[in-house]
Amino acid sequence: MSFVEYSDFIQDGDVATVYMGHESMIAVKVQQGAQTQTRYGVLRHSTDLIGQRYGSKVTCSKGRWVYVLHPTPELWTVTLPHRTQILYTTDIATITMMLELKPGSFVCESGTGSGSLAHAILRTIAPTGHLHTVEFHQQRAEKVAEEFKEHRVDHLVTVRNQDVCKDGFGVTGVADAVFLDIPSPWEAVRHAKAAMKKQGGRVCSFSPCIEQVQKTCEALSDQGFEELSTIEVLLRVHDVRTVYLSLPDFGPDSPAQAQPDAAVKTPPSHAPIALKTTTLPRDIPGHTGYLTFATKPRT
Amino acid sequence: MADNVDDDSLYRIKEGDYVVLKRGDIFKAVQIQQKKKVAFEKQWFFLDNVVGQLYSTTFEIVSGGILQPRKPKDTESSTDAKGAGTDNRNIVDDGKSQKLTRDDIETLKEQGLKGQEIIQQLIENSSTFKNKTEYAQDKYIKKKKKKYENTVMILKPSCRILAMMYHGREPGKICHLRYDTLAQMLTLANIHAGSKVLVFETCAGLVLGSVMERMGGYGSVIQMYPGGGPVRAGVESFGFPSHFHDMLHEFPICHVNALLAGTLDTTAKDPSADSKQSNMAAKEEQNQPEAERQGSPEEQSMETNSGADGSHDPKKEEEEKRREAKAEERKVKQEEKRKKLAAAAALLESRNADGLVIASRFNPCPVLMGLLKFLSPSRPFVVYSQYKESLIECYTKLKEHGGTVNLKLTDTWLRHYQVLPNRTHPVLLMSGGGGYLLSGTTVAADHSKPSSSRQDGEPAEKRQKVTDTEG
Numbered sequence: 001m002s003f004v005e006y007s008d009f010i011q012d013g014d015v016a017t018v019y020m021g022h023e024s025m026i027a028v029k030v031q032q033g034a035q036t037q038t039r040y041g042v043l044r045h046s047t048d049l050i051g052q053r054y055g056s057k058v059t060c061s062k063g064r065w066v067y068v069l070h071p072t073p074e075l076w077t078v079t080l081p082h083r084t085q086i087l088y089t090t091d092i093a094t095i096t097m098m099l100e101l102k103p104g105s106f107v108c109e110s111g112t113g114s115g116s117l118a119h120a121i122l123r124t125i126a127p128t129g130h131l132h133t134v135e136f137h138q139q140r141a142e143k144v145a146e147e148f149k150e151h152r153v154d155h156l157v158t159v160r161n162q163d164v165c166k167d168g169f170g171v172t173g174v175a176d177a178v179f180l181d182i183p184s185p186w187e188a189v190r191h192a193k194a195a196m197k198k199q200g201g202r203v204c205s206f207s208p209c210i211e212q213v214q215k216t217c218e219a220l221s222d223q224g225f226e227e228l229s230t231i232e233v234l235l236r237v238h239d240v241r242t243v244y245l246s247l248p249d250f251g252p253d254s255p256a257q258a259q260p261d262a263a264v265k266t267p268p269s270h271a272p273i274a275l276k277t278t279t280l281p282r283d284i285p286g287h288t289g290y291l292t293f294a295t296k297p298r299t
Numbered sequence: 300m301a302d303n304v305d306d307d308s309l310y311r312i313k314e315g316d317y318v319v320l321k322r323g324d325i326f327k328a329v330q331i332q333q334k335k336k337v338a339f340e341k342q343w344f345f346l347d348n349v350v351g352q353l354y355s356t357t358f359e360i361v362s363g364g365i366l367q368p369r370k371p372k373d374t375e376s377s378t379d380a381k382g383a384g385t386d387n388r389n390i391v392d393d394g395k396s397q398k399l400t401r402d403d404i405e406t407l408k409e410q411g412l413k414g415q416e417i418i419q420q421l422i423e424n425s426s427t428f429k430n431k432t433e434y435a436q437d438k439y440i441k442k443k444k445k446k447y448e449n450t451v452m453i454l455k456p457s458c459r460i461l462a463m464m465y466h467g468r469e470p471g472k473i474c475h476l477r478y479d480t481l482a483q484m485l486t487l488a489n490i491h492a493g494s495k496v497l498v499f500e501t502c503a504g505l506v507l508g509s510v511m512e513r514m515g516g517y518g519s520v521i522q523m524y525p526g527g528g529p530v531r532a533g534v535e536s537f538g539f540p541s542h543f544h545d546m547l548h549e550f551p552i553c554h555v556n557a558l559l560a561g562t563l564d565t566t567a568k569d570p571s572a573d574s575k576q577s578n579m580a581a582k583e584e585q586n587q588p589e590a591e592r593q594g595s596p597e598e599q600s601m602e603t604n605s606g607a608d609g610s611h612d613p614k615k616e617e618e619e620k621r622r623e624a625k626a627e628e629r630k631v632k633q634e635e636k637r638k639k640l641a642a643a644a645a646l647l648e649s650r651n652a653d654g655l656v657i658a659s660r661f662n663p664c665p666v667l668m669g670l671l672k673f674l675s676p677s678r679p680f681v682v683y684s685q686y687k688e689s690l691i692e693c694y695t696k697l698k699e700h701g702g703t704v705n706l707k708l709t710d711t712w713l714r715h716y717q718v719l720p721n722r723t724h725p726v727l728l729m730s731g732g733g734g735y736l737l738s739g740t741t742v743a744a745d746h747s748k749p750s751s752s753r754q755d756g757e758p759a760e761k762r763q764k765v766t767d768t769e770g
Contacts, residue, residue: 005493006653008675019704019742055676056743067704067742070677072489090711093486094479100457103492103515123491124513199310200355210723217718230716233479238687238708238735240694276691278708290716298310298355 001054002152003119004126006070010049015150017069017079018043027071027079029150040064071151073119083140084113087181087206090235091288092120098293099177099202103128108175108195110134110164111182115144121179122153131157132171132195134164164188169195180205185212186219193223193296200296208289216292225294232290238278246272312349312453317538319460321452323445326464328456328536336364339451349453360449362411369450384430396427414448434722456538458485458509465505465533473502473533474660475685477733479713481506484656485513487681487738492517494653495646497673499523499552499666501659504533506683510656511543521548521643521652523555523670525661550643555669558644565641651675658683663737664692668700676743683736690737697739706739 001007001014010016014030020038028036028043030050036043041062043049048058054070069075074089087095095117101107105125112118112135121131135141141161148154160170164182168191169175178192178201185205192203203225205216217228247270312318312331320327320339327339331346344364349356358366384390399407399421407417421443422428431439454460462478470476484506490496490513498520500506507522511534514520522529529549550558557563646652652673657666663682671680680703684690690708697703711733715726 004491006675006678008651019740053676053743055678055741057745068677069704069740069742072679074487074489074679089486090483093482096486097459097462097478097482100459102458102512103517120486123489127492127517128515199307213716213718214720214723218720228718230718232714232716234712236710236712238710240691240708276695278687278691292718295355298353 001070003071003073003076004123004153004156006054008053010052010054010068012050013150015071016049016054017071017075019067019069023078025069025075025079027076038066040066073116073123076119076151077116080114080116082114083143084111086114086116088116088235088288089120090233091206091291092117094231094233094291095179095204095206096120096124098291099179099204101125101129101177105129105176106132106174106197107177107179108132108134108169108171108192109179109181110169110188111136112141112144112159113181114140115147117179117181118144118148118157119151119153122148122156126153126156129156132160132169132175133157134160134162134167134169136161136163164191167191171195173198176201178203180216181207183212184215186215189216189219189223189225193225193299196296198299200298203294203296205292206289207292208287210290213290213292220292220294224297224299226297227295228292229294230290230292232287234284234286234288236280236284238280240276240278243275243277243279244272245275246270307353310354310455312352312354314350317456317536318346318349318354319454319456319464319536321454321460322448322450324463324467326454326460326467328461328464342449344451352453354453354455357450357452359413360451366451382429383433383436386432387435389430390427396425397421398424398426414444414450417447418443434719437719456536458512458537461505461533461536462509465503469503473505474658474683475734476502476506476658476683477711477713477730479711480683480733480736481509483709483711483736484658484681484683485509487679487736488654488656489679490514490654490656494518495651496520496654496656497523497647497652497670499525499655499657499659499661499670501525501530501661502533504531504535506656506658507531507547508534508537508539511539511547512537514546516540516543516546518653519546519548519646521550521646523550523552525552525659548643548646549639550647551640552666552669554640554644558647559672563644565637565644647673653678655680657681662692663689664696667693667737668696671702671741674741676741678741679738680741681736681738683734685734687735690735693737702742702744703739704742706737708735708737710735 001011010030012030012032016028016030018026018028018038020040026038030045032046032050034045036045038060041060041064043058043060049068052058052068054068056068057065058068059065077086077089077092080086101121101124103125106129107121107125109118109121109131110133112133118131118133125131135144138161141159145159148157162170165184165187172194174197175195176197178195180188180192182188185207207213207216213230217230220228249270314331314333316331318329318331320329322340325340329337329346331350333347334345336343337346342360344360344366346366348366349358352368357369359369361367404417407420418440428436428439459478462481465473466478490510492515494514495518496510496514498507498510507520511520524530554563650673653675655670655674657663657670659666663684667682674680682690682693694706694708697706713733714729717724717726
C-alpha cells in the first residue's frame with residue numbers, strides 16, 4: 001500500500017480505510033497483533049485485516065460487517081485527524097486542474113495544515129515530481145512528516161518548519177506551481193514568485209474572506225502575475241430517494257359520465273404515487289473559500 | 300536569458316506543435332504549419348513567424364496576417380489621468396458623444412494604427428469620457444481594448460486550457476461537461492501515474508486526453524469505444540510526446556460481451572492468411588455490421604478475382620495486381636488491428652483495472668454495469684451525465700446489484716468574481732450547470748467470496764454469519 005500506488009492485499013504497516021456505512025469511515029494503521037474498536041465491535045488486525053484483499057467484507061466481533069478499502073487521498077481527506085481547518089475534495093480537484101498539476105510537477109505549498117491537500121498533490125505529481133511544503137507550527141510539521149512516511153510518500157516531499165511570509169519556501173526557481181493557504185497570502189506573494197521557475201507557472205491562493213482576496217490580487221498584480229481569476233466552487237450532494245405524492249380527490253365525476261357499474265367495481269384510487277427523485281440536504285456548506293489563480297509570466 | 304539556452308529549448312514553439320491561441324477568454328487549438336492560414340476571432344493570419352519563439356508570447360497581428368512578438372512595453376496602457384467625474388448625473392445617452400464615425404475608425408485602422416492608438420483616438424474624441432467616473436473610464440478602456448486589440452497569445456496546451464476552450468467554444472461536442480466537473484472526475488477517480496484506467500467517452504477525446512495527462516505516460520489507459528473506431532481529435536490537441544501513446548489502448552465495446560464470456564478470439568489461428576482473414580471478416584460482420592466495413596469489400600474483391608480468372612486481359616491483370624497489393628496492405632493493417640485488440644483484451648481479461656471514467660451521450664447505466672466488471676475491488680469510478688435522471692437510474696441499479704460503496708450523486712456550482720479595488724462582486728453571468736457526477740468505490744462481490752484469497756482457515760460459521768447478515 002502507498003498513497004501513490006495501489007496494491008491488492010492488506011499488509012502489516014498499511015493504512016487501511018474501514019468503511020462502516022454511508023459517510024462513516026475511519027483510517028486504521030494496520031499492525032500485527034493490534035486491535036481496533038469500531039462501533040460494530042473489535043477488528044483484530046492479524047486475522048481480520050492482514051492478508052485480506054482490499055475491498056473485502058470483514059466481520060467485526062459484534063457480527064456486523066465492514067468493508068476495508070485501499071487508502072486514497074480522497075478517503076484520507078474524510079478520515080484524517082483534523083489539526084486545522086482542512087481543504088475538501090471539491091476545492092482540491094479544482095486546485096489540481098487549475099494549477100495544471102501532473103506527474104513530474106514541482107510544487108510549493110504553505111501551510112501544510114493537516115495535509116489534506118498535500119496528499120492529493122503528491123498523488124498527482126508522483127513518481128517524478130516533488131512537493132516543498134512549509135508549515136510554521138512545529139508540532140503540525142512533525143506530525144504531517146510522520147504521516148507522509150507512514151503513507152509511503154515521504155520520498156516525494158520536503159516538509160519545512162518556517163514562516164513562509166518571512167522565510168519563503170526554502171527553494172528558488174524550481175516550482176511549476178505554488179499554493180497558498182495562509183492568513184495573509186499577500187505577504188507571501190513575492191516568495192511565491194521567487195520559488196517559481198523563470199519560465200513561469202501557476203499560483204493559487206485560498207482565502208475565506210473577500211478582503212484577503214482583494215489584497216492578494218493587488219499583490220499579485222504588483223508582482224507582475226497575469227490572468228488573475230477568482231472563483232468559488234461548491235459541492236451539491238443529491239440524495240437519491242423515492243418520494244410518495246398524494247393525489248387530490250375532486251369527488252366523483254359528473255353523473256352523466258359516470259357509469260354506475262364501474263364506479264362500484266373500481267373506486268377511484270387515491271393512493272400516493274411513487275417518484276424516484278433526489279433531494280438536497282436542508283443545510284449545506286455554503287462557503288469554503290475563494291480560490292484566486294494567476295499565471296506567473298517568464299521573468 | 301542567453302545563458303540558459305538549453306533550458307528554454309523545451310519552451311520554444313516548433314513546427315508541427317499543437318498549440319492554443321488565446322485572446323482574452325477565447326481559446327483555439329491549432330497545429331503549427333508553415334504557410335497555413337489560421338482564422339481566429341474574425342481575423343486571418345499565418346503562424347510561420349512563431350516558430351522558434353517562446354510559448355506564452357503575445358503576438359501582434361500586422362498587415363498581411365503576419366505575427367510579430369509584442370514588445371513588453373506595449374502591455375501597460377498609457378492613459379494619463381485627465382480628471383474624472385464623480386457620478387453620471389450629467390451624462391446623457393444621445394449617441395453623439397463619440398465624434399469619430401465608423402468610417403473614421405476604419406481609416407485609422409487602414410493607416411496601420413495599433414489598437415492602443417485607436418483607443419487613444421477614441422478617448423480624445425469622446426465628449427463624455429472626462430466626465431465619466433474613474434471606474435467608468437477603466438471599464439470604457441477595457442471594453443474598447445477588447446474590441447480593437449489585435450493580439451494573440453500562443454500557449455502550450457493543457458487540460459485546464461483545453462477544457463475551458465471546449466466548454467467555451469463547442470460545449471455540444473463534450474456533452475456540456477464543464478471544466479470544474481472534469482476536474483472533479485479526475486480527482487474522484489484517483490487518476491495517477493502507474494494505474495490502469497478504463498475510459499468511455501464521447502467528448503471528442505478531451506476526457507481521455509485529460510486522463511492521459513494526469514498519468515504522465517506511466518501505466519495504461521484503455522479507451523472503450525463505441526462504433527467503428529475511437530474518437531481522439533481532442534487527444535491530438537494535447538500535443539503529448541510520442542511515448543504517451545504507448546500507454547494508450549483501445550477496445551470496442553461491441554466485443555465486451557464476448558470478452559466477458561471468454562469467447563472473444565484474438566489469436567491468429569493460422570499463419571496462412573486466408574483462414575485468418577475469413578475469421579476476422581466473419582467476426583467483424585457478426586459483431587459490428589454497420590461500423591466495420593472492411594470485411595465486405597474484401598469479399599467483393601475476392602469474388603471479382605475469381606471472375607477475372609477466366610480472361611487474360613492485360614489491363615485486368617494489372618488491376619488484379621493492384622488489388623492484390625491493396626489486399627495485402629489491408630491484411631497487414633488487419634493484423635495490426637488484431638494485435639492491438641489482443642493486447643487490450645489481455646489487459647482487460649485480468650479484470651483488475653484501477654479506475655473507470657465514463658462521460659458520454661450514451662445511457663450511462665448499461666455502460667457502467669458492463670464496465671464495472673473489469674475493476675478490482677476497492678477502486679474508484681466516476682460517471683458523468685448531463686442529465687441527473689440517468690444517474691439516478693445508475694444509483695438505483697448499483698444499490699440493487701451490490702458491489703459498490705460510497706455512492707454519491709453530485710454536481711458543482713461555480714462562480715467567478717470580479718476583483719477590483721472597491722468594485723469586487725460576483726461576475727454577473729454564471730454557468731447554470733456543469734452536469735452531474737455519480738462516483739463510488741467498488742468492493743468485493745459477495746458471491747465471489749469463497750473463491751477469494753481467504754486461505755487462512757477461517758471458521759466456516761463466521762463466513763456463514765456474513766451471508767446471514769447480508770440477507
